[in-house]
Amino acid sequence: MRIAVLGGGNGCYASAVDLSEAGHEVRFWRRDAQGLAPVLKSGKITVKDIDGKREVTIAKPTTDIGEAVRGAELIVIPTPAFAQEDIARAMAPHMEDGQVIFLPPGTFGSFAMMKAFRAAGCKADITIGETGTLPHLTRKHGPAEVAITIRATRLPTGVFPAKNGEHAFRVLRAAYPSVEPIEDALSGALMNAGPVIHPPLIMMNAGPLEHFEAWDIHNEGTQPSIRRVTTALDHERIAVREALGYKPSHFPLSDHYENDQWMYGDAHKRLVDSGDWRERIDLTAHRYMTEDIHYGLALLVSVADWAGVKVLTASGLLAIASGVCGKDLRKGPRTLEALGLAGLSREEMAKLLNDGLPA
Numbered sequence: 001m002r003i004a005v006l007g008g009g010n011g012c013y014a015s016a017v018d019l020s021e022a023g024h025e026v027r028f029w030r031r032d033a034q035g036l037a038p039v040l041k042s043g044k045i046t047v048k049d050i051d052g053k054r055e056v057t058i059a060k061p062t063t064d065i066g067e068a069v070r071g072a073e074l075i076v077i078p079t080p081a082f083a084q085e086d087i088a089r090a091m092a093p094h095m096e097d098g099q100v101i102f103l104p105p106g107t108f109g110s111f112a113m114m115k116a117f118r119a120a121g122c123k124a125d126i127t128i129g130e131t132g133t134l135p136h137l138t139r140k141h142g143p144a145e146v147a148i149t150i151r152a153t154r155l156p157t158g159v160f161p162a163k164n165g166e167h168a169f170r171v172l173r174a175a176y177p178s179v180e181p182i183e184d185a186l187s188g189a190l191m192n193a194g195p196v197i198h199p200p201l202i203m204m205n206a207g208p209l210e211h212f213e214a215w216d217i218h219n220e221g222t223q224p225s226i227r228r229v230t231t232a233l234d235h236e237r238i239a240v241r242e243a244l245g246y247k248p249s250h251f252p253l254s255d256h257y258e259n260d261q262w263m264y265g266d267a268h269k270r271l272v273d274s275g276d277w278r279e280r281i282d283l284t285a286h287r288y289m290t291e292d293i294h295y296g297l298a299l300l301v302s303v304a305d306w307a308g309v310k311v312l313t314a315s316g317l318l319a320i321a322s323g324v325c326g327k328d329l330r331k332g333p334r335t336l337e338a339l340g341l342a343g344l345s346r347e348e349m350a351k352l353l354n355d356g357l358p359a
Helices: 010-021 033-042 067-068 081-094 109-120 162-175 183-190 196-201 204-211 224-242 254-258 269-274 292-307 312-325 345-355
Strands: 002-006 023-031 044-049 054-059 060-063 075-078 099-101 126-132 137-143 145-151 155-160 179-182
Touching: 002 010, 002 067, 010 023, 010 044, 010 054, 010 075, 010 137, 010 145, 033 044, 033 060, 060 067, 067 081, 067 224, 075 162, 081 292, 099 109, 099 162, 109 126, 109 155, 109 183, 126 162, 126 183, 126 254, 137 155, 155 183, 162 345, 183 345, 196 204, 196 224, 196 292, 196 312, 224 254, 224 292, 224 312, 292 312
Parallel strands: 002 023, 002 075, 023 060, 044 145, 075 099, 099 126, 155 179
Antiparallel strands: 044 054, 126 155, 137 145
16 A cells, blocks of 8 residues: 655654555655655664564655655654644645545544645545554654554544545555544544643653653653542543543553553553653653643543533643643643634534535
């Protein structure tokens, strides 16, 4: 299958490697020509994982987004949520009927990107899927090298519009057999683990993060009191899903710590043992704040307010993060208010999620 992978982060390099090794024709786009230069020159990315270290050939590294997406059956965009709409505007002139986009994860980027496509004049009949996490726990070790600690075993995924699900899931599962279809894109957005696991870890480790040169929030930063807050936050996420009529499994985050039923299987120990998450985190600039709180946690609180569900833990963490960042994150760019959806009824929302936006 022809697949475009867009972006220059950890998950983008890991996706380009894994999809290439699976036999797909991968067009790998990054706008930063200097950053992509080693891959452009060699046509290869080095990967380190449980099977060792090796070089993987990438069919078409490119800095031309049109060259990447034209003719691609699947377009994988493992970038932060704050990059999605800008990428959509760049892609818009090149999109074609039937193409499927995959956002792992999405933070309701499926709707935000579709809105950006339509505003840019794109009339193509496309489908955007989003899931709860990256297909990999991964970190780049150099400009053309990536380490993959573990791969996802389950990827609960919703698509927008839901009416295109049969076609979209056929394409998605050809690349990612671990994809599990769920109701719609908002259900997919409410599977996103980042806004649940990362806000307590960074806010409740704020002192060590700002004091020490490097700190592992998943090792010494995961203490019983922090776990209790994470559990309370996840219970609120699940309460919102239940209030909206979404069905189990809700992929409770406790499974990440306690058994092998979560999206990565038995990931927590391997994540800690890898050492790759002992890092310097700039509390206001790291994507755990700029994506998982500014976008993801603010979205969760706004959906809860719209659904009439009290989320005291989520609201409290969002308020503390607002104090740290010096601005009201409840008014963030990915809330239902900002997306123009807060005035919809439940019935109107269900129709939008199924039918999509008109061309």
